Amino acid sequence: MHDNQPGARRRLDFAGLRVPAASYSLPAPSETLHLGPDTPDRFDALYVGRLTVTDLTAAEAEFLRAYFLAQLDTVRDQNIAAFERRIPRRYAAVRPAGRAGDWATAVTCDPQNAQSLLVLGPTGTGKTHFAYGALRAVAETGVRVSWQAFTEPDLFAHLRPSHGRDDEQALRDVASADVLFIDDLGAAKLSDWTEEVTYRVINYRYEQCLPGIYTSNIPPKELASAIGGRIASRLTEMCERISLKGDDLRKGARS
Numbered sequence: 001m002h003d004n005q006p007g008a009r010r011r012l013d014f015a016g017l018r019v020p021a022a023s024y025s026l027p028a029p030s031e032t033l034h035l036g037p038d039t040p041d042r043f044d045a046l047y048v049g050r051l052t053v054t055d056l057t058a059a060e061a062e063f064l065r066a067y068f069l070a071q072l073d074t075v076r077d078q079n080i081a082a083f084e085r086r087i088p089r090r091y092a093a094v095r096p097a098g099r100a101g102d103w104a105t106a107v108t109c110d111p112q113n114a115q116s117l118l119v120l121g122p123t124g125t126g127k128t129h130f131a132y133g134a135l136r137a138v139a140e141t142g143v144r145v146s147w148q149a150f151t152e153p154d155l156f157a158h159l160r161p162s163h164g165r166d167d168e169q170a171l172r173d174v175a176s177a178d179v180l181f182i183d184d185l186g187a188a189k190l191s192d193w194t195e196e197v198t199y200r201v202i203n204y205r206y207e208q209c210l211p212g213i214y215t216s217n218i219p220p221k222e223l224a225s226a227i228g229g230r231i232a233s234r235l236t237e238m239c240e241r242i243s244l245k246g247d248d249l250r251k252g253a254r255s
């Protein structure tokens, strides 16, 4: 088992094997001896970056790819079960749509280079629905990814100074999630404290290149004045913008 070695994990040639960047365990030598007496050693060398996939035989590469993908199948089922336990009931039926699948692939294969998503549009156009679909897409990749989801007002409630708790740790826990979803940016009343908290969370993710999903129904031109110019500027650089248009879907549901 090598999957607790972050350095080794980073050096494994995920792209060459065409598998997401995840923690995988290697097969036991007894499982690979049919591929050749040197196979276990070559797999070990590949795992720590001393060999690349092109140094393997085609049969070895195919075996390892299938072995790793089988591990994702197990995690995928666990991920989806956890996702379905945590998602708000209203959005329980969401499925990935539009860019969500490609985004999930980017988030799991190359998180440091994955753009975050800024989903904008008027009330009821499906921003929250889309965002939970994107989180589901991440779960469906089978890569173990920690995610946190808050509406902006709930995030402030969660981070409000609380007696007997390490408030800095609470902020770090939110800011450092593998994927962070903040719904309804600009929904809470702006104050020096809310602006500071949002700035610290977004700036951490900006500096560490961590992917997330942010939604708002504030028109793009008004975003800076609603959430603060320095936060809006970072979001603009770190996010791909998705604009949802149309009527309020809730009105359609009522008629």
Ligand SMILES: Nc1ncnc2c1ncn2[C@@H]1O[C@H](COP(=O)(O)OP(=O)(O)OP(=O)(O)O)[C@@H](O)[C@H]1O
Pocket (backbone or CB within 6 Å): 090, 091, 097, 121, 122, 123, 124, 125, 126, 127, 128, 129, 130, 184, 216, 217, 249, 250
């Ligand atoms: N693609 C979709 N297919 C089916 N139902 C959808 C879809 N998109 C949104 N809905 C439904 O429409 C309603 C409004 O969607 P949602 O809550 O995502 O809107 P919103 O843009 O987040 O609104 P707000 O700005 O008020 O938060 C919800 O009941 C949601 O489940």
Ligand SMILES: [Mg+2]
Pocket (backbone or CB within 6 Å): 127, 128, 129, 183, 184
């Ligand atoms: Mg919403």
